[in-house]
Amino acid sequence: MINDLDIKFKVGDIVYAKVNPEVRLLVRKHYAHIYYCRYADLPMKKELALFEREIVVNEKQVVNNKSKLY
Numbered sequence: 001m002i003n004d005l006d007i008k009f010k011v012g013d014i015v016y017a018k019v020n021p022e023v024r025l026l027v028r029k030h031y032a033h034i035y036y037c038r039y040a041d042l043p044m045k046k047e048l049a050l051f052e053r054e055i056v057v058n059e060k061q062v063v064n065n066k067s068k069l070y
Contacts, residue, residue, distance in 0.1 A: 009027050009030070009057075015035075015037065016058060023041075024041060026038045026039075
């Protein structure tokens, strides 16, 4: 059973995918550690299913993480 404390992002949160950090995503649903997100600026576009590890809260986190690798 998934506890509410295990959920990192809540429905309605704005998040960013690590692979495409310039695009804002809106968390629509969370189920079994998978987040279903809609494009915040393009609501008619097909939604994404992302694992928690593929999501960051803001796009600056992706830049900071990449700079630590080099």
